[in-house]
Amino acid sequence: MGEPTSDDARYDTDTALLGRPVDEALADALVDVAARVADGAVADYIPELAGADPGAFGISMASVLGRVYGAGDRDALFTIQSISKPFVYALALAELGPEEVLRHVGLEPSGEPFNAISLDEDGRPANPLINAGAIVTTSLIPAAGADERFARLRDTLSRFAGRELDLDEAVYRSEAQTGHRNRALAGLTLAAGVLGTDDVDDATDPYFRQCALLVSTTDLALMGTTLANGGVHPLTREQVVDEIVARDTLSLMATCGMYDRSGAWIFRVGMPAKSGVGGGIVAVKPGEFGVGVFSPPLDPAGNSSRGVALLEMLSARSGLHMFDHTAKPPSPTGAVTVDRATASVTIALRGELDFLAAEQVVHDAGRLLEHTGATTLGLDFEDVTRVAPIAERLLAATVREADAAGIEVRVLNAESLELAPGLGIRSSGAR
């Protein structure tokens, strides 16, 4: 094993200097919200949930670099409930592809409660995050029967969390005995021809069990971080789902994750999220971190009252909204080398090249060529971490323009970036 490094700092931060200020900020936020918000009621339509401690309150946060922070009841276990839905949807997308999944369940916010009888004009539930759509999604997971289907779901949710998740047998049984409405929703979707199995129990039984998996806020934070990190778990480093599947899942969470409060949620908090009637919420800051919160009393929409208030406050205080204005990024143009003897100029590029960065590079290159009279332009990609497709197209078009104007462009050190050869940016090899 050797000395622990930041890469295996599991469930801990690597230094007190880094860990304490974040933990303290989260603890302060809990105290603030606990003093202000006391409304809501613990879910009791699943009898076994009624016994939850209404005072339990916890939060965890995990960055894509694998550092984990938290405060309050961060280790308490509760059932994941509907927070399982986006992760099962991710598995369905990965297994069947978006087109096939879309034939069975839609992409539209329903504006209705989580347990609504929802079928669109094609007989599909509005989206995979309300019960009807989630039950259909579960039914699509290829398996020989309910047991195998649940084993696959549990395995996937466990990979997202980075540890083996256990089942709360009592909550599962309690919902299986009383979940008549969910069985009815499954029956309706079977009649509409969109359920993936012709046995209703083969859909609802694994669904009830996926909802009864036990998680802590830390598990939720890490599950969210895996989505934030392009599908790669920040600690196990496992690619749980493809980048595009993670993106698709976050899209649904942004539009449908909080049921008929999804509009207000994205307006106020501005993060893709998913709630569950166990009192948990997961929220994601793409590219940065995941947050898990837990407080059992629910608002009328079935979202944790304190959880919603806490995330609203953190978003406002810390500027976490996905549509916050971002400042101009640092210049993508680093060191410039001019070689008068060979009439060449070389620009060292750096960071992630998005449209704005590519625009800047093209602008800077044009100016340099004008001022120096150089006829060869070197673009050195050594310190570039990624080239967005739109940036690649802009650069490729510029290379063609330059070529027509008699300027030779040399692309250096771009081997690891997998630039599309057809676009005309080809590496001339190392310097």
Ligand SMILES: NC(=O)CC[C@H](N)C(=O)O
């Ligand atoms: N909103 C939820 O968390 C609902 C999940 C719960 N298992 C149900 O189907 O009713």
